[in-house]
Amino acid sequence: MKVAYIFATPNASYILNRMIIPQLEEDRHGVEVAGMFFFVDNNFLLMRGNPIGERLAAVARKKGMLLMGCDQCVYERNIADRLLEGVPIGCFPDLYKALAPANVDQVITL
């Protein structure tokens, strides 16, 4: 099964750091993660130097997983020029376009 995660709550860093990233690193997450999309303050995770973001980016590179920040949220936080290398920003049309080839089974909001 393929899933995509949308991080829209303040719980994102906890769930990523303590559950999803370790499981992906250990190849035991149970599903293939096609992509992750970050809303509001969760975009701070995607900043260069953020330990969770750096770890996530490494997993994403290894597994070909999409990471994308919400453009409006990123702009409002003035961090567009401080995101991890290769992490695009966009909105729903960009997310759906990027995920379309992956044929995702579930989109899970956390």
Place this chain on the structure above:
Amino acid sequence: MTGQTRRRPPPLPPCTSACCATGAGRRTVGDRVRTTRWSAPTGDADACAEGTRPDERLVLRVGLWVEGGTVAAARFRATTCATLLALADAACEWAEGRPVAEVAAVAPPVLLALLPDVPEGRRDRASLVAAALRAAASCVPRPIQPPEQEGAP
């Protein structure tokens, strides 16, 4: 105008972003996304034009109010792409007070220079904004010249 009252552009709402509150002056993309001050109805404009990008269903409509060959006011309406909104907002502010001929020749780098914090992957929006602005400026009605008198030198 013949017997019609000239309609004014919608007034600019006050800036509520940090750029003015902190005295920083220059508006970032974030400031413009928070308060798109130049976004307003364009129906009463002297000249109006639309730019579109069908593949992404992006639409931008720019309206210009012109006085004596100068853009007195510029307003826009756009589909909800944050970068497009920010660039259109900056472009309308830039156009105000400039000669129509200068606005009619605007190129994307001019607009991108207004918002250097637009990331690489989104800079293509400037082409759409520049095209709409150029099209609107090209639609500005030219003043009617008095006919030359016969026999005039």
